[in-house]
Amino acid sequence: MTSFGYIPRKTIVDEMSGASKIFLTLAMSISAMITFDTRFLLLVIAVSISLFIMAKISFKEIKAILVFIFVFLLINNIAIFLFAPEQGVLIYGTRNELLRISERYTITVQQLYYQMNVTLKYFSIVPIALVFFLTTDPAEFAWSLNTLGVSYKIAYAVSLALRYIPEVQRNYRDISQAQQARGVDISKKAPIKARLKGVLTILFPLVFSSLDRIEQISNAMEMRGFGREKKRTWYSGRSFISYDYIVAVIAILCIGLSVYTIVLNNGRFYNPFI
Amino acid sequence: MKYSIKQVVATAIGSAIFFVLARFVSIPIFANTYLTLQYAVLGFFAAVFGPFCGLLIGLIGHTLTDLAFGWGIWWSWVIASAVVGFLSGFVVKSKKAEEGALEKSDLVRFIFGSLLVHGISWGLVAPGLDIAIYAEPANKVFIQGLIAGAGNFVFTAVIGTALLAAYAKTRVKTGSLG
Numbered sequence: 001m002t003s004f005g006y007i008p009r010k011t012i013v014d015e016m017s018g019a020s021k022i023f024l025t026l027a028m029s030i031s032a033m034i035t036f037d038t039r040f041l042l043l044v045i046a047v048s049i050s051l052f053i054m055a056k057i058s059f060k061e062i063k064a065i066l067v068f069i070f071v072f073l074l075i076n077n078i079a080i081f082l083f084a085p086e087q088g089v090l091i092y093g094t095r096n097e098l099l100r101i102s103e104r105y106t107i108t109v110q111q112l113y114y115q116m117n118v119t120l121k122y123f124s125i126v127p128i129a130l131v132f133f134l135t136t137d138p139a140e141f142a143w144s145l146n147t148l149g150v151s152y153k154i155a156y157a158v159s160l161a162l163r164y165i166p167e168v169q170r171n172y173r174d175i176s177q178a179q180q181a182r183g184v185d186i187s188k189k190a191p192i193k194a195r196l197k198g199v200l201t202i203l204f205p206l207v208f209s210s211l212d213r214i215e216q217i218s219n220a221m222e223m224r225g226f227g228r229e230k231k232r233t234w235y236s237g238r239s240f241i242s243y244d245y246i247v248a249v250i251a252i253l254c255i256g257l258s259v260y261t262i263v264l265n266n267g268r269f270y271n272p273f274i
Numbered sequence: 275m276k277y278s279i280k281q282v283v284a285t286a287i288g289s290a291i292f293f294v295l296a297r298f299v300s301i302p303i304f305a306n307t308y309l310t311l312q313y314a315v316l317g318f319f320a321a322v323f324g325p326f327c328g329l330l331i332g333l334i335g336h337t338l339t340d341l342a343f344g345w346g347i348w349w350s351w352v353i354a355s356a357v358v359g360f361l362s363g364f365v366v367k368s369k370k371a372e373e374g375a376l377e378k379s380d381l382v383r384f385i386f387g388s389l390l391v392h393g394i395s396w397g398l399v400a401p402g403l404d405i406a407i408y409a410e411p412a413n414k415v416f417i418q419g420l421i422a423g424a425g426n427f428v429f430t431a432v433i434g435t436a437l438l439a440a441y442a443k444t445r446v447k448t449g450s451l452g
Contacts, residue, residue: 005342029347033407065344072345079418084411091409118408125346133341153282158334160286161293165338168290169298199299200433203311207318207437208444210287218283227279268409 006137012243013055018136018144020244020251025125025132027251031258032124037270038113040261041120044254048128055135062130073122077115081105088114094273110273138162143234152232160217171209175202281323285330288319292335297342313426314433316355317362317388321438322371325363332359350403354395358426361391371438374445381435388430396423 088111142159320328332355365387
């Protein structure tokens, strides 16, 4: 049960505040969702990959993930082609055949171009989300969200969730070992039905001990006066540096440019075939 | 709208459980298909702590899971999870659950309600957004949604209901001295 996460690397990207990185991640994913313009999607990917390089994240850390994403996108592309081989023709309105496989399945330039765009669209959010996740101290999440206008109660819930993930994980492992000592088999050797039953003997104590936990934590917070005031201060707040403003400008430019491509292309799709 | 301290903490712990179940507890049944339990817990938490809490658990839990897996954030499915949490909060009265006054008819209501909730989320919201955002072919995303939705519903109906029944037993009934 290991997971990868934030390690301080002392780069410019680390120095930026979490607030501006969340803002950029949101802006990039929203703008990449809006438009289907190939040039714009490539630009978004280029910007986020350069941030990725600036953050000095080693390739080794993310190799497994990249393989996974590649396999996923491959399966997705095959599925799209199997279900709708003429989707591209439908969208772009022209039809240039490359290869005829059968009556139903023909490879067309339009279909290839459409599937390339879908793949770019899915991929465009990957590098920036990785940069955000690997370079932002979880302790800063709550302050960042609150700075961006999220109610502090919700922001606090997010940081509390991050705080309790390792604990829930440890709890799960402890209960799991206790049940295994009693003879519950949840390994790959057991048949699926037995494994499922085994997992349930872990889930129930986990959920009910967590409910007790909720009671304890909320009482402790209530006694300390949480939620009385309209605002609150944070331990891990910080002031913005010049890079934060640059990132904010890039984020706003992203959304602006994305909306502009819709005006430019008279719709969401950039059509090179006419 | 009232968002109590208890709901804040329930949101956090619920999201943490959602995350751990989604990230580490999965039983492979078929190529690229896993059985996961997080939606049963989401339905249970939403029923006990209300719709807004459910919405946030779906949103936070799913977003953190996506980030930790490293494959970016898939907003269409994140939003569908949030819708599951939100709508599940309306199925049974959370006050009734809290007071230990849940009856058999409420559990049946929870099962049929979950069918509707998962039907809407994975049958309409997730594929609808996939079509709107990614211009994915309709027949593909509806079949995907159907498979995911069926699995999530079955788990919620079986495990979520069992959790709810067990929870009702742990609560002291109003007006009871026992």
